[in-house]
Amino acid sequence: MSDLFSLKGKTAIVTGGSQGIGASTALRLRKAGATVIVGDLNVREDELLAKKTDVSIEEDVSALIEHAVSATGRLDYLVNNAGIHTIYDTLEQATEADLNKCMSVNANGVMFAIKHASRVMQDGGAIVNIASASAVLGVSGLGTYAASKSAVLALTKVAAVERAGRGTRVNSICLDPEQQGSGHTVIE
Numbered sequence: 001m002s003d004l005f006s007l008k009g010k011t012a013i014v015t016g017g018s019q020g021i022g023a024s025t026a027l028r029l030r031k032a033g034a035t036v037i038v039g040d041l042n043v044r045e046d047e048l049l050a051k052k053t054d055v056s057i058e059e060d061v062s063a064l065i066e067h068a069v070s071a072t073g074r075l076d077y078l079v080n081n082a083g084i085h086t087i088y089d090t091l092e093q094a095t096e097a098d099l100n101k102c103m104s105v106n107a108n109g110v111m112f113a114i115k116h117a118s119r120v121m122q123d124g125g126a127i128v129n130i131a132s133a134s135a136v137l138g139v140s141g142l143g144t145y146a147a148s149k150s151a152v153l154a155l156t157k158v159a160a161v162e163r164a165g166r167g168t169r170v171n172s173i174c175l176d177p178e179q180q181g182s183g184h185t186v187i188e
Contacts, residue, residue: 008033016082039064055109085145106148124167
């Protein structure tokens, strides 16, 4: 029965994989037999299966993808988990900087990863984007975060259509915003 869930011989990238949800995801993929490359701001550069990555910088994301393929010869799975959110009381208190930072990391980072992974990903692979229930619910105090995660939902739909011909599954997971603090960096 365990062979049904075996990922032996497969390679996965988990962005934001050094803590919280990302670290748990990376561990689970490793337990299933996958070689997992973690891309995160909080990794040691001397770790073979990790690469310091700022997902808001396209060049960093491209380098992460290249690192994974160079180290393992393939890419089968991508988990876009890296994310941030801001803390404030209302939309009136949100700043342009809050919105720009959330969009840069949460939306642009997902787009960059899909873009560069799609060029090298094995046919039949899978992409999972960590979104948020706040993208579809009105959650006071999470306006810029909700906007960025709504963009993640849109990117997921587009990527699913574009990758369908290659047999790639592209999905998003909408987590409860109250629980997401365990895996996302908070800007105050």
